[in-house]
Amino acid sequence: MTCSVAFVGAGPTTIYTLHSLLTERPAPFELTLFEKQPSIGRGTPYRPGWNDPAMLSNIASIEIPPLAETMVEWLHGQSDERLAKLHIGREDIDDRTFYPRLVLGEYFADQMQALLEEAARQGIVVTVRTRCEVTDAVSSPEGMILHVQPQKGEAFEARFDHVVLATGHQWPEHPEVSPGYFASPWPASEIEKIAATRVGIRGSSLTAIDAAVALAVAHGDFVETEDGDLAYMAGPDTGSFQMTMLSRKGLLPEADFYFPIPYEPLAVCTSEAIERLIASQDPSLLDRTFELFKRELAEADPAYAKQTGLASLSIEDFCEGYFSQRLGSDPFVWARDNLAEAQRNYEKGHVVAWRYAILRMHEVIESIVPYLSDEEFGRFSRHLKTVFVDDYATVPHESIQRMLALHSAGKLEVIAVGEDYTVDTHSPQDGAILKQGASETHFPVFIEATGQRALAAKDFPFPSLRDQGIVRDVSTAGENAPARGIAIDDQFHLVSAEVPIDQLFCLSLPFIMGRHPFVQGITSSHELGRIVAHELAAAIDRHCAPNDAAGELTAR
Incomplete structure (x- = not known):
């Protein structure tokens, strides 16, 4: 009996989970990938349009867990023409280099294709459904029922024995939720449309740096000086362009520091x-x-x-x-x-x-x-x-150089706001007003750039799973208790008596951040994917075993 597996989302988390799953070599199964975007593999952090070509990743090549090939091996294998399009010189390829996000996107897209080819060699029937949004999911005795809405065509339902939710970060497609107020710095293509004006940016980490870089390259250029430093040259008619980062402590992140990889073992705190x-x-x-x-x-x-x-x-x-x-x-x-x-x-x-x-x-x-x-x-x-x-959360050296260049050009400042402040986004004026005691500062444009926060069950994108009692918050002591995400176990099963143990896995990062507060991207995708792949391989083999052993699993 062949079982069916669906991944909802086809970015790096799915890539690493699928890579580990194929390494386990379970019995052949039917695999379906659902992806809202036109292509698979890149995910939100690395796809064009969502990111400006100037935006850097904050993970060096050596830190990226290898797939069919390492990042550096992949780069060396590219033609001179493709490297030129990626703005990479062959002589500059190095495993300690931080590459633009879009370059990582190209790497992951190619690795996904290699994985699907390997899946086919293992006898796995693969279906890729791009431009298809999964709008709901329902647990049933026959399996997980996904409700799917293609960008073109009628909605449909599909049943699967096992489903992995890997929907990634949750950001609005249109970040300007009110005039001048942006709920996130992505897509970069929207941020780059902002006029040269005074801009407030809440945050000072890499997310805020992304916002500042997107604005900076829209209104000027970073250029290398004769002595090798970086300078910012503002474009014409940008005299009123100025950015202010609002940081609780008033600090910038520190520069990436050198350390051995792989990690040396700990001696005490093991x-x-x-x-x-x-x-x-x-x-x-x-x-x-x-x-x-x-x-x-x-x-x-x-x-x-x-x-x-x-x-x-x-x-x-x-x-x-x-x-x-x-x-x-x-x-x-x-x-x-x-x-x-x-x-x-x-x-x-x-x-x-x-x-x-x-x-x-x-x-x-x-x-x-x-x-x-x-x-x-x-x-x-x-x-x-x-x-x-x-x-x-240190950042590439070039990111710090860019912040220094913007500051030297009079285009960037960082202020400490502490804990006792408010940002009023409901005034008649566009943007937002920063209120600190009796002081008020108006920003005609204001961008939220504090990164992904942990989300609660009420934000879960599949309402039927909430209604069935499968998705619920980690129990807390009261309304003012800190957010701790949804209830999952160590193997990323939803903790619920209403769903069979191996029917549904949740790797949607914002909803597991309560249990895993340091979940932070590619390395986390690799580690989490390895755990789920092991569970999933065992479930596939049970399902395919004689006497339908999978049907004997108890609910939890």
Whole structure:
């Protein structure tokens, strides 16, 4: 008996899940990919129109988990003509380089085609349905029923034994939700239409940098100076063009720092040590985890531990101290100095031990999150999470150079707004008004650029799964409790007695961010896809086994 599998969404998460699934070599099955866009493989972060050619990815080639070939192998295999179209010189190909998002999109599109060819060789019947939006999903005893609306033609329903939801980020197709107010910086093609005026940008991370770059290249050019620096040359009639990033702390992200790949093993704060803490069911799980964190840092970098007085610090004290020096400096002065340090370390292959230790710990410590009370989850989110995010969400050196160039040209500033401020988007004026105490600042254009936030069950795009009680929020202590996403288990099954255990998997990133707060793109797609692929391969083999063993699975 042949079973049927559907992936809803055909971006990098589906690519890595399918890659792992084919590696497991389950019994042949029928595979259908549904994708709203005209082509498959690129996903929202890497497709044309959604991104400007100037937008850089924040993952180096060496960090991209390989598929049929690595990113660098793929680049070397391209013709000179295609490399020219991608604005890449063959001599510049390097595994530590950060390439434009659109280049990654081309890589993933080619890798998807290679995967589908491999699937066919394994006897898998593949159907690709592009320009088809899945509008709803219903669990039934016969399987998962998907409601599909093609861009052309009548809506239809299709039944599948197993469905993987990999719908990716949730952004509006038309970001200008009211005059001058943009709910996101994508598609870039819409942001680039903004006139040369005063623009407020909420956020200062890579998402905000994307918005600033899209606006900058629409109204001028980045040019290399004789001494090798980067400068920004504003176009004509752009005197009123000026951008202000609103940051809680008033900081820019730091420049990408050098570290060995693959990661070196941790000595103290290991997965095994964290698992033992979780098993102990100690209500002070977060603080005990922080003790492991401190011990790991001290072993990795004794000088840093001594300098910071690490041994005696609480979570709150450590996190305050982590940012204290930067908070006392002008953000652009700090950015210039930090960039110079990062460039020197890259040239020497020098590793800043404490930075590298924090980087390696974030994914290990993430596993405690489902076991934290709402109060402790709040502490984790306000303090320790901010350190981890700052450490891993560094940006390409060229991104920092662009921010410095814009600032030198008088086109960019960063201001600290703290926690006690509001942004009024309902005034009669276009854009938004920043209110800080008695002070008000009007921005004729305002862009939300704080990145993807965790979404709740009410935002889930398939209403019948909510109505059936299959998709629900992680239970919380009250209305003011922090958002923690929808209820899933460690294998990304929806936690519900209303659906068979292997019928539905959720890898839609915004809805699993409560349980996986550091889910951040390609590396996460690889890790999550590997877990789901293993579960899915076993389910396919059960379904194809004699006596229909799959039908004997109990609901949960």
